[in-house]
Amino acid sequence: MPDSKTYTGGCHCGLVRFECTTDLAMVTACNCSICTKRGLHFAFLAPASFQLRAGEDNLREYLFNKHAIRHQSCDDCGVEVFARGQKPDGTAVVAVNVSCIDGIELAKLKMAPVDGKSR
Template sequence: MPYKASCHCGQVAFTFEGEFKEALACNCSLCGRRGSLLWFMPREQLQLLTPDEAAASYTFNKHVIQHRFCPRCGIHTHGEGRDPKGQQVAAVNVRCVEGVDLDQLHVHHFDGRAI
């Protein structure tokens, strides 16, 4: 199913295909503060509708994940990195996806603080 996602002001927007029934809630020092719900997919499935430079990036800890957000409205839209096998992945903030009933998603809680 095709989805569209964006930040609050629309400066960062993208589409992707997929079927998701669950999302991940991480309790690491960053995710715990921003409250995003994440869904992972291969990076090539995420198609930017706005220029890549429209989003700012933040890294921390091991500096391997690019946490992408809008520098205008501050909303975290997605992250980019590599999975344990070295494949490029994207983690979409499901709260930014249009038409998703968050109450219908199973939320898997991940202990990011333990890493």
């Protein structure tokens, strides 16, 4: 199990910046339509472990299906940085697009297949 670390990251153009603390132990490889089309791999964090440092006003929200997950993308470069949602028990979660973490190498991450398509 990797240790928790504090990472910085952001969108492609740099207007949206964040800091988050995670062990990256569980990164999703989800087969739902948005994860597939956007190439999203999420790490789910408690909201307290995620701080938006810049770009709050530059976010564009995208909702689909049951509107359960509020996808947040940079209005300029279009990169989805994170999403806000809730666990089945109502606890708030932040899903960070791990591809937005500075210096991340996707091929080195352990990914967990998630069958979001069937939900």
